[in-house]
Amino acid sequence: MTYIVTDACVKCKFMDCVEVCxxxxxxxxxxxxxINPDECIDCGVCEPECPVDAIKPDTEDDADGxxxxxxxxxxxxxxxxxxxxxxxxxxxxxxxxxxxxxxxFDPAPGKGA
Numbered sequence: 609m610t611y612i613v614t615d616a617c618v619k620c621k622f623m624d625c626v627e628v629c630x631x632x633x634x635x636x637x638x639x640x641x642x643i644n645p646d647e648c649i650d651c652g653v654c655e656p657e658c659p660v661d662a663i664k665p666d667t668e669d670d671a672d673g674x675x676x677x678x679x680x681x682x683x684x685x686x687x688x689x690x691x692x693x694x695x696x697x698x699x700x701x702x703x704x705x706x707x708x709x710x711x712x713f714d715p716a717p718g719k720g721a
Contacts, residue, residue: 609665610645611654612675612714616662617641618708620699623692625663636689636718637682639696640709645676646681660703678709687720 609696618640626634633647634654643654645666655663669675702708 609649609667610629610648610676611643611650611652611663611667612645612666612679613641614662614664614675615706615709616660616703617658619696619702619705619712620660620662622659622695622699623689624657626689627692628653628657629690632688632690634689635686636693636720637684637686638714638716638718640682641651641666641689642682642686645680647683666691669716672721682715686717689718689720691721693719693721 621641623641624667628654630651630653631649633644635642635644643663655665664675667677702712
C-alpha cells in the first residue's frame, strides 16, 4: 500500500503534509501535490495533516487506479518539495468543490523546495 493525493488537493495545495513526511516523497505541481508511490513508506503521517482530506491510501483509489497513476506520473516530472510553502490565496473558494481535477488541474511543475 502507498498513499496518494486526490482531487481535493487541486487548487487548495495546503502543503501541511510535506513537513511531516519522513522520506520527502512529495512533488509539487503548480496547483497540486503528488506522492511518489515508490518512495512512500506507507507510514500514514501525512493523511491526517491534510485539512481537505486529499490524501488517501491507494486502497481507496478508483477501480482503475486513476490517482495512483497520476501521482506516479507527476512525481517523476515535478520537483521534490520538502518545506511547506504558501498555499494559493484563493484556496477557500475551492475547498469543498468536487471534480476539480478535470476542471482546474495544471500539469506545470511547481517551484519545489
